[in-house]
Amino acid sequence: MNGMVEIRAIVRIEMLDRVVRMVKDSGCPRLTVTRVHAIGAGVDPKSPKYGFEEGSAYVDKAMVQFICSGERCEMFSELFVRAARTGNRGDGIVSIHPVYNVTKIRTGVDGLAALE
Numbered sequence: 001m002n003g004m005v006e007i008r009a010i011v012r013i014e015m016l017d018r019v020v021r022m023v024k025d026s027g028c029p030r031l032t033v034t035r036v037h038a039i040g041a042g043v044d045p046k047s048p049k050y051g052f053e054e055g056s057a058y059v060d061k062a063m064v065q066f067i068c069s070g071e072r073c074e075m076f077s078e079l080f081v082r083a084a085r086t087g088n089r090g091d092g093i094v095s096i097h098p099v100y101n102v103t104k105i106r107t108g109v110d111g112l113a114a115l116e
Helices: 014-023 070-084 110-115
Strands: 003-013 032-039 049-051 058-070 093-100
Touching: 003 014, 014 049, 014 058, 014 070, 049 070, 058 070, 070 093, 070 110
Parallel strands: none
Antiparallel strands: 003 058, 003 093, 032 058, 049 058
8 A cells, every 4th residue: 555544453451562562663653542442342241341421331442543654554454463462352453544644743744754
């Protein structure tokens, strides 16, 4: 895939440290991690929580996201699968989305150079 893409992965909290280390060691210059609540098929039936806001069973997970060259997206997707897999229901998902442009706010630099 040409251009830039955003990769988002929803992973188990207990796998987060391993995932982040592998992504950084593979050359990702910057990433964001956010706590999320997985609802539906992403809930491991062994550890659901119930909350009024969610209105349903949920599980705390982490969303790791970053932008990279489209040429590297398959490599990162495979890395997430290797790093986050436990073999149990609720291991998470990886999604890849096209990015039209990135601009570094501090310098005004556009494109892949803005990620460095």
